[in-house]
Amino acid sequence: MRMRDAVTAVRETGDFTEIQEAIPYTRFMGITAELIDGEVIGRMRYSDHLVGNAAVPALHGGTLGALMESTAIFKLLWHGETTAVPKTINITVEYLRGARPEDVFARAEFTRHGRRVANVRVFAYQDDPERPVAVATAHFLLVQE
Amino acid sequence: MSDPFHSQKDEIKRRLEGRYVGAVPHNQALNLRVVDYRPEHLALALPYREDLVGNPETGVLHGGCITSLIDATCGGAVIMSLAAPRRIATLDLRIDYVRPALPHQEVICDAHCYKVTRHVAFVRAAAHHGDKASPIATSSGTFVVFRDDGRRDDDGVSR
Numbered sequence: 001m002r003m004r005d006a007v008t009a010v011r012e013t014g015d016f017t018e019i020q021e022a023i024p025y026t027r028f029m030g031i032t033a034e035l036i037d038g039e040v041i042g043r044m045r046y047s048d049h050l051v052g053n054a055a056v057p058a059l060h061g062g063t064l065g066a067l068m069e070s071t072a073i074f075k076l077l078w079h080g081e082t083t084a085v086p087k088t089i090n091i092t093v094e095y096l097r098g099a100r101p102e103d104v105f106a107r108a109e110f111t112r113h114g115r116r117v118a119n120v121r122v123f124a125y126q127d128d129p130e131r132p133v134a135v136a137t138a139h140f141l142l143v144q145e
Numbered sequence: 146m147s148d149p150f151h152s153q154k155d156e157i158k159r160r161l162e163g164r165y166v167g168a169v170p171h172n173q174a175l176n177l178r179v180v181d182y183r184p185e186h187l188a189l190a191l192p193y194r195e196d197l198v199g200n201p202e203t204g205v206l207h208g209g210c211i212t213s214l215i216d217a218t219c220g221g222a223v224i225m226s227l228a229a230p231r232r233i234a235t236l237d238l239r240i241d242y243v244r245p246a247l248p249h250q251e252v253i254c255d256a257h258c259y260k261v262t263r264h265v266a267f268v269r270a271a272a273h274h275g276d277k278a279s280p281i282a283t284s285s286g287t288f289v290v291f292r293d294d295g296r297r298d299d300d301g302v303s304r
Contacts, residue, residue, distance in 0.1 A: 003202050024198040025207035049174035060171035061235045062213025069208050085200060088208050092239040 007083040016040075016074055031067055033074040040078050042071030042106035051101055058098040061134075065093045068122035068136040071106035076118055076140060079110075086118065086140035099133040102126055116143050157225070158182055165221050172217050175210060180253055187222040189214060191252045204248030208240075211272055211282060214254050215240060219268040219286045222256035226266065231290050233266065238286040246281045250274045264290055 006019040016033040020026045030045035044050070044067040052060025069091055076086045104124055111119040122136040123129070161179050166172045166189070175197070181188040191197075191206070191214040199207025216238055223233050246252060255277060256270035266288045271280040 003200060022201060023207070024196045024201065025209060028196045029209065031209075049170050051170040052172075054168065054170060060169065060213060060216070061238070062209070062216040063171060065212035065216070065238070066207070066209025069212070087245075088242050090239065090241040091208070091212070092237060093212070093235075094237045095235045098234070 003085060004083045007077050007085065010074070010077050011080075011083075014078065019074070019077065025066075026070055029063065029066055029070075031070050033071060035078075039107065040071065040075040042067055042074060042108075044104045044106075046102050046104075048101075053098075056098055057101050059101065059104065061093070061095055064095070064099060064104065064124050064134040065091065065136065067104055067106050068093065068108075068124050068134065069138060072108045072120040072122050072136075072138050072140065075108040075110075076120070076142070079113070080142065082142075084142070084144055086142050089117070089139040089141050091136055091138040093134055093136045095134050097131070097133050099124075100126060104133065105129070111137075114142075116141065118142055154182070161187070161221060161225070165224065166217075169217070171213060175213060177214065177217055181255075182225060185222065185226045185258045186256065187218055187225055188253055188255045189218040189221065191254070193249055193251050198248075203245075205246045206252060208242065211246070211252060212238070212240060214252060215256070215270050215272055215282065215284045216286070218254040218256040219258075219270050219284070220288065222258040222268055222270075223261070223266040223288045223290070226258040226261050227290065231292065233288045233290050236265070236287040236289050238284065240282050240284045242282050243280055247274055252281065261290070264292065266290055 006022040009018045014035040033042045050063045106124045108122045118140045123132040124134045125132045178190045197210045254272045260267040270284040272282040273280045
């Protein structure tokens with residue numbers, strides 16, 4: 001399936017299965033998204049290869065960044081006006097507490113959704129959305145260069 | 146005059162490969178490889194793989210695995226800047242994607258831990274395809290260094 005078709009499927013049905021299947025990396029990471037009460041919720045299913053510190057144990061910080069960047073992109077695709085895939089300009093990840101070896105969820109908010117650039121804040125959490133394990137601020141370019 | 150670092154370099158590289166890259170499941174899952182090490186500097190390579198691609202139409206690696214590469218390289222640069230082994234944790238990491246990555250090419254991250262205080266280490270990094278002067282991404286990060294009982298200070302700020 002082409003990306004454009006997968007994006008169109010997200011737009012029309014709110015089903016992220018096709019785009020998640022179309023992107024090799026999200027399959028590798030077990031990253032998915034679904035609409036829950038109209039909100040795009042990202043999820044990274046736990047797998048042993050996501051661990052960064054086996055002694056603690058805790059998930060690798062990079063995997064949390066990957067989940068948050070992916071969730072922001074999925075939300076932009078759901079709300080966007082074109083089938084172009086947003087390009088990440090930059091992302092800043094703040095790590096607040098160790099992430100246990102369990103599933104991680106993420107929720108994104110648009111700080112500003114302009115025509116060219118979107119400013120997005122993302123929260124990653126495990127059992128309590130009010131106690132995020134990491135937060136991210138990211139900017140995305142929405143138009144083709 | 147012998148250079149103590151130079152004579153230990155192979156041993157340091159083996160330790161990095163075994164204990165840092167090899168002992169970290171996600172670093173191993175990405176097949177990260179030590180490319181270079183000198184005091185306060187570390188370079189790791191992320192080999193290109195089809196299952197790490199972010200856009201199947203361009204064949205370019207996903208930003209997420211580049212984040213993991215940069216985080217791992219910066220953390221390793223901190224570890225190798227410390228006089229004694231300490232547990233560290235990433236406080237924050239900023240990544241600017243300054244130009245698109247190319248398909249079918251491995252990505253190398255060069256990290257420099259330019260300042261270590263009692264509780265905090267500061268790192269700059271760049272990810273590239275082999276030419277440091279032409280980076281794909283530039284990055285800066287801070288890490289907390291655990292000193293005594295392994296607990297993070299309440300405010301996380303160095304004194």
